Amino acid sequence: KAGVTQTPRYLIKTRGQQVTLSCSPISGHRSVSWYQQTPGQGLQFLFEYFSETQRNKGNFPGRFSGRQFSNSRSEMNVSTLELGDSALYLCASSLSGAGADTQYFGPGTRLTVL
Amino acid sequence: GEDVEQSLFLSVREGDSSVINCTYTDSSSTYLYWYKQEPGAGLQLLTYIFSNMDMKQDQRLTVLLNKKDKHLSLRIADTQTGDSAIYFCAERGKTGANNLFFGTGTRLTVIP
Numbered sequence: 001k002a003g004v005t006q007t008p009r010y011l012i013k014t015r016g017q018q019v020t021l022s023c024s025p026i027s028g029h030r031s032v033s034w035y036q037q038t039p040g041q042g043l044q045f046l047f048e049y050f051s052e053t054q055r056n057k058g059n060f061p062g063r064f065s066g067r068q069f070s071n072s073r074s075e076m077n078v079s080t081l082e083l084g085d086s087a088l089y090l091c092a093s094s095l096s097g098a099g100a101d102t103q104y105f106g107p108g109t110r111l112t113v114l
Numbered sequence: 115g116e117d118v119e120q121s122l123f124l125s126v127r128e129g130d131s132s133v134i135n136c137t138y139t140d141s142s143s144t145y146l147y148w149y150k151q152e153p154g155a156g157l158q159l160l161t162y163i164f165s166n167m168d169m170k171q172d173q174r175l176t177v178l179l180n181k182k183d184k185h186l187s188l189r190i191a192d193t194q195t196g197d198s199a200i201y202f203c204a205e206r207g208k209t210g211a212n213n214l215f216f217g218t219g220t221r222l223t224v225i226p
Binding site for chain 2 (some may be wrong): 004031033035042043045048050055056057058090092094097098101102103104105106107
């Protein structure tokens with residue numbers, strides 16, 4: 001079974017631009033979560049989608065948004081990019097997010113904001 | 115909120131055992147996880163433990179959970195150079211929410 005895939009793997013943007021990252025979960029997984037990883041703040045939860053609905057949200061500004069499609073693929077969008085948004089963005093999928101369900105991570109998208 | 119702490123660095127000699135420690139604060143955590151991250155890669159799930167267990171063994175990996183002290187450890191037996199990586203412990207969010215709270219990560223260096 002194919003793992004979680006994320007595209008693109010690397011992105012360079014400038015301040016003020018917006019960016020869209022994509023995540024394809026493991027086949028059959030319906031929950032997709034996004035995390036931001038930076039050297040200073042570590043790994044932080046952004047949000048989780050399940051059945052096309054945002055189910056949980058971390059403590060990030062409204063510039064960070066996401067969505068999920070009917071095939072469970074998910075995108076996250078960051079508008080008005082700031083230098084501090086430079087990070088590795090990780091997507092994780094799980095079957096339903098309940099009980100002993102575990103999250104499997106993709107390789108990440110490394111975003112650099114200049 | 116949840117606070118998960120780990121020591122930042124650990125060095126061991128090849129063939130020795132490694133023990134990576136983690137403390138957490140949310141006593142309602144139901145599941146605790148260990149992930150491995152190699153340079154330039156995402157997170158690889160190593161193992162997890164349910165909060166009503168105190169030990170879980172999986173080949174070279176042993177997880178110990180002391181719920182009273184909110185202390186979790188990962189022991190890697192016969193550590194190999196390929197085990198060099200950053201190891202993260204994580205606890206599941208409150209009320210079973212599907213978000214993980216991660217520790218700072220422990221960088222394990224295996225010396226040949």
